[in-house]
Amino acid sequence: MSEKKHRVSRRQFLNYTLTGVGGFMAAGMMMPMVRFALDPVLRPAEEQDLVQVVKVEEITNEPQRFDFKIKQVDAWYESEETRSAWVYKDGEKIVALSPICKHLGCTVNWNSDPANPNKFFCPCHYGLYEKNGKNVPGTPPLAPLDVYDHAVKDSYLFLGKAKPRKEA
Helix, strand or coil: CCHHHCCCCHHHHHHHHHHHHHHHHHHHHHHHHHHHHHHHHHCCCCCCCCEEEEEHHHCCCCCEEEEEEEEEEECCEEEEEEEEEEEEEECCEEEEECCECCCCCCECEECCCCCCCCCEEECCCCEEECCCCCECCCCCCCCCCCEEEEEEECCEEEEEEEECCCCC
């Protein structure tokens, strides 16, 4: 074999060198942009603080809807979002349910369907939930309503994040 077949010409050497240097420069410029785009995704989620909603003495045995505002952070944008909860007393225990139907995300209402009294009713696809938030078998929802984290401080109910129930 001759050496001419395996030698790198000046033109090829410059081509390889410029391609490598250009690649390193492009990577150097792209890394901050990629980091800027992915940083909010890679940051751990912040725990939501509990928000004061209502005086405990105003809560009855019948579910009532209470609206409250939370501070929400989407990447770099901070805003206030209005949330709702169905709250009632079950003996001495306070229950706070999310009004979001687990079928398609519509809003459920308490005791709004004359054919199904004392139940949560979703008007979108006629979903039904018992008073305790469990879905009625044979209706569209496949899971019970989410339950809010809650605490009572200084005779006020504070609500946190709605979490799915653990099926027993």
